[in-house]
Amino acid sequence: MALAIANVCKTYPNGVHALEGITLDVKPGEIVAIVGGSGCGKSTLLRAISGLDTPSKGEVVLDSVRIVAPHEKIGIIFQEPRLLPWLTVAQNVGFGLEDRPCAERESRVATALRRVGLSDKANVWPRELSGGQAQRVAIARALVPRPDVLLLDEPFSALDAFTRTDLQDHLLGLWDEFRPTLVLVTHDVEEAIVLADRILVMRPRPGRIADEIVTDLPRPRDRQSAAFDFAKRRVLAALDRSLDRAKRIDDRETKADEGAALWW
Amino acid sequence: MAATAETPTAERKQRKSALNRWNRVALGFLLPLLLAAGWEAAVHFHLASGRLVPPPSVIFATFADLAKTGELQRHTFATTARVFAGFGFGVVTGTLIGAMAGYSALTRRLIDPSLQALRAIPSLAWVPLFVLWFGIFETSKIILIAVGVFFPVYLGVMGAVMSVDRKIVEVGRAFRLTGPQMIRRILLPAVLPAYVTSLRTGLGLGWMFVVAAELLGASEGLGYLLIDGQQLGKPAEIVTAIVAFAIIGKISDWLIVLAGAPFLRWEDRFSVAPQVED
Ligand SMILES: Nc1ncnc2c1ncn2[C@@H]1O[C@H](COP(=O)(O)OP(=O)(O)O)[C@@H](O)[C@H]1O
Ligand SMILES: [Mg+2]
Numbered sequence: 001m002a003l004a005i006a007n008v009c010k011t012y013p014n015g016v017h018a019l020e021g022i023t024l025d026v027k028p029g030e031i032v033a034i035v036g037g038s039g040c041g042k043s044t045l046l047r048a049i050s051g052l053d054t055p056s057k058g059e060v061v062l063d064s065v066r067i068v069a070p071h072e073k074i075g076i077i078f079q080e081p082r083l084l085p086w087l088t089v090a091q092n093v094g095f096g097l098e099d100r101p102c103a104e105r106e107s108r109v110a111t112a113l114r115r116v117g118l119s120d121k122a123n124v125w126p127r128e129l130s131g132g133q134a135q136r137v138a139i140a141r142a143l144v145p146r147p148d149v150l151l152l153d154e155p156f157s158a159l160d161a162f163t164r165t166d167l168q169d170h171l172l173g174l175w176d177e178f179r180p181t182l183v184l185v186t187h188d189v190e191e192a193i194v195l196a197d198r199i200l201v202m203r204p205r206p207g208r209i210a211d212e213i214v215t216d217l218p219r220p221r222d223r224q225s226a227a228f229d230f231a232k233r234r235v236l237a238a239l240d241r242s243l244d245r246a247k248r249i250d251d252r253e254t255k256a257d258e259g260a261a262l263w264w
Numbered sequence: 265m266a267a268t269a270e271t272p273t274a275e276r277k278q279r280k281s282a283l284n285r286w287n288r289v290a291l292g293f294l295l296p297l298l299l300a301a302g303w304e305a306a307v308h309f310h311l312a313s314g315r316l317v318p319p320p321s322v323i324f325a326t327f328a329d330l331a332k333t334g335e336l337q338r339h340t341f342a343t344t345a346r347v348f349a350g351f352g353f354g355v356v357t358g359t360l361i362g363a364m365a366g367y368s369a370l371t372r373r374l375i376d377p378s379l380q381a382l383r384a385i386p387s388l389a390w391v392p393l394f395v396l397w398f399g400i401f402e403t404s405k406i407i408l409i410a411v412g413v414f415f416p417v418y419l420g421v422m423g424a425v426m427s428v429d430r431k432i433v434e435v436g437r438a439f440r441l442t443g444p445q446m447i448r449r450i451l452l453p454a455v456l457p458a459y460v461t462s463l464r465t466g467l468g469l470g471w472m473f474v475v476a477a478e479l480l481g482a483s484e485g486l487g488y489l490l491i492d493g494q495q496l497g498k499p500a501e502i503v504t505a506i507v508a509f510a511i512i513g514k515i516s517d518w519l520i521v522l523a524g525a526p527f528l529r530w531e532d533r534f535s536v537a538p539q540v541e542d
Contacts, residue, residue, distance in 0.1 A: 052437060070440050082435050086453040086530045096439045098449075125530045 002028055003049070003149055003181055008058035009206075010044050018044040019055070020206035028148070029179040033186055033196035035239060041207020042185040046153050049183060050076045062149065075147035075180075079154045081134035083126040089113070089137050090122040096145040112140040115174060132163035136170070143174060149181045156191065165223070168194050172219065189239070193231045194221050201235065203242035210242035318500040326500035327507065330489075340508055342485040343474055346402070347516075350409025351470045355463065357410070358417030365418070366425025376422070383415050388476055395480070405477035412473035413466040420462020424455035457531055460524040464517055471513045 003026040010019040018041040026032050034042050047053040049060050051070045060067040062074065083092045094109040113119045116136040126134060135155060142150060155171075156164040168191055175182060186192050192199045193215055203210040215231050222228060300320045307314035314322065330336035361379075365372040390411060391404075398404035428451060436450040478487020486505045493501030 050438065052434060070438050072440060076438050078431070078434075080431065082431050084432060084435070084450070084453070086456075086527075095435075098445075127530070 002026070002063060003183070004061040005045075005049065006058050006061065008045065008048055008055040008060065010041070010048060010053070011056045017206040019048070020208050022058070022207070022209060024200070024209065026149075026181055026183060028181055030198065031175065031182040031184065031196045033184045033192035033199045034202060035186055035189060035192050035199060035235065036202030036207070036210075037204060037239075037243065038187065040202045040204035042202060043153055044207065045202075046076070046151050046183065046185050049149075050074055050151050052076070072145065073148040074151065075142035075145065075149070076151045077135075077138055077142045077153070077155045079157055081126070081131075081138040083129075083134055083137055083141075085126050088123050088125060089118065089129070092126065092137055093140045093144055095141055108144055112144045115177075116140045116170065132159050132167060135159065135167065139167075139171065139174065143180075146178065147180055149183065152182065152184045154185055154187065157186070157188065164188075164191070165194075169220070171195065189232055189235045190223065192235065193217075193228060194223065199235055201238045201242050211238040213238060316499055318503065322500050323503050323507070326498075327504045330501070330504055336504070336508060339484055339486050339489050339505070340512060342482075343478065343487065343509075344512060344516075346405055346477070346485065347409060347467075347470045347474045349402075350406045350474070351413050351467055353406065353410035354413025354466060354470065355417050358414045358462075358466065359421050359459075362418040362421025363425055366422040372422070379415075379418065387411050387473065391476070391480060400481055405474070405482070408477045409470050409473045412469040416465040416469060417462050420458055420465070421455065424458035424462075425451065427458075428454045453527070456524065456527055460520060460528065463520050463524075467516055467520060468513070471509065471516075475509070 005022055005024040005026075008019055008022040011017050022045055024032075034045065036042055044053070048055045049067065051060075051067045051074065054068055062071060065071070067074070083089075084095065087095065090109050090113065093112050094105050097105040097108060100108075110119070110122070113122055116139060118133060118136055118140070121129065121133065121137075126137070129137065135158075139155070152171075156167050159167065171182075172195060182195070184192070184195060196215055199213045199215060200209050201211040201213070202208065213231070213234055217225075217227055217231065303312075303314075303317070304319045304321060306312045307319040318326075327336070361375065365376055387408070391408060394404040394407055398407060432454065433446070433450055436446050441449060474485070475487050475490070478485040479491060482488045486508055489505040489508075490502050493499065493505065
């Protein structure tokens, strides 16, 4: 499903001007990463897309349906797992399937748990999980209703580096199965490059899209490759530029270009 | 079944901790048992008369006598019925008003200051007024108990509703729960632990207030037994009533815990409680 974000602005009641004129079209099955410093409006944008918050101006449209409230085809994963502590892992995963027949729910939950590698934890309470396991349950919970669009707000930023790369690969594997559209907010440049087809760099106060970088490296992407490193430098340079630190960047960018020359 | 490999050590550990717990309990009983035995011996060997402080054997005998005539049961039943009625009213009103005050800031600003002011009044100060308004019979007693139960329940429910994690409510919104679904699937389970605690506190106050209510004039009830024992100079009867209070108080508290337990298994403190003490 095509996701169209048209001229979205957001001013909070307390006067904070968080977003200004965000326009963005996301193709079905595309993975878009949004990077930017903290406080530049990434979460605000994601919440506007999810329908949890409404923009002050502009609109979010999913296949000709204007999003004004949470939509059944849009799933969201937060920075924290936000599991319900009074439900077992399996019940948490099945949270969005309450209206389905019991048998269907059970089989879909079992499948989802198998895919995130937590079948043995089905009947465990959330408090007994590690951070990475809990976030995997949250991913399963969001994927089980088969959303067309999955929004992720810094989903791995609270995890240690090993777990993080592990879950990034995991997410890609899950994405490959039915190819939902992913919009991923992150402040981890490597994460953006590993996952995304397109990286949007935001600049703060008010939040705008400052730059767009297409990363068409073949998947799976090797984090050690020169091309990866090059993409990383491009994104970092764009980030620096977005923060108006252009001066300092100038020479770094020429270096990046040299690198590009070498590589190509 | 799957965990056969680790059961031997786990079992041994469990048995050991059970033994420890048993020891701790036994240790707690040591002092009262020693004192009771000492007093019994002192009276038995005529070192003391035991008239004002009856020895355990006399208390047992009184307890058995009162139970045999059915009098103890009658008084216990009367008291329990009062607490039950007062607790019921207090819980219903406390829960409803507490939930409204917790849910809506407007309601809270409207009623909480008044209720806090009323709460500052020592509840027994109401007694004369209640007697004037509702007579000296059951109504005034039950209302007094209900007032005692109301405040902890109100405060507990309001606090619990107010502190429900906004982030988890948002999960409910993301899954497009309707209002009633949100209440059933998110709010109720989230407030339940605090609710059980406030019910227990409320019940404790209910037992306290029933004594006050019955001391002020009653023809039956354990409080009546206390007064009767005092006026007729029968300390064993007083102690019997006190013991009966302790027993039904403990049982009723335990019933609340028992009723809540199946819904609170997810909570850390219920499944691993003993660890806290070590
Ligand atoms: N609920 C809110 N009310 C008022 N201001 C907010 C609210 N949420 C975020 N903001 C402000 O909006 C700006 C963007 O915040 P946010 O979208 O959370 O940034 P990011 O996710 O990029 O770190 C920040 O200045 C933040 O203080
Ligand atoms: Mg954020």
